[in-house]
Amino acid sequence: MELIKQGAEARIYKAEFGELYFPWDDEKVIVKDRIPKRYRIEEIDRKLRKERTVREARILHRAKEAGVNCPYVYEVDTLNMRIVMEFINGKRMKELLEEVPMDERLSLCREIGRQIGRLHEAGLMHGDLTTSNMILRGEKVYLIDFGLADFDPTLEAQGVDLHLLRRAMESTHYTWFERGFKAVLEGYAEVRGEEARREIEAKIDEIESRGRYRERSWVG
Incomplete structure (x- = not known):
């Protein structure tokens, strides 16, 4: 995976679809990992990151249903606080x-x-x-x-x-x-x-x- 953006809340990677799942026509994906915050109590930090990860995925799904052009969500990993989504190449x-x-x-x-x-x-x-x-x-x-x-x-x-x-x-x-x-x-x-x-x-x-x-x- 290639790190393409480091933010305060998350790291954004670009990866080959085959690195995570199975080979598929050079398809690429975006992997968004929410970063743990050491200043927060660990239990609260995990709860907040899980809520925000799930909310973002649900919003993307709702937006797609409403006809908004936005990335497809391939996977929501609430153990590692990760969203895998479509890479929009443009x-x-x-x-x-x-x-x-x-x-x-x-x-x-x-x-x-x-x-x-x-x-x-x-x-x-x-x-x-x-x-x-x-x-x-x-x-x-x-x-x-x-x-x-x-x-x-x-x-x-x-x-x-x-x-x-x-x-x-x-x-x-x-x-x-x-x-x-x-x-x-x-x-x-x-x-x-x-x-x-x-x-x-x-x-x-x-x-x-x-x-x-x-x-x-x-x-x-």
């Missing part, structure tokens, strides 16, 4: 969106919005929506890295999801993020309707205004 959206013409960028952003719309329609929130956690494989945009995802159908959670995406796009794609985020909301509305779009836009504005109020209070 181009990361963070780089791709800077390479293609504007009309293609906006088309991809609308598809991002449709994927998020399906996720939210299923009562799920991603928790870490950035273009780094989106991959284009073929003509499909995939959402990946559901480590912070949760079962939460509230408008507040959905607003936070999209607020974080807007902030991430502003940071990474700052020269055109406003047009891009507008396209995201257009795709979102195609799935959830114009009323849901108006509600989510109002919630995003509210969340941003709360942040500005806290900044002013801190400065004051």
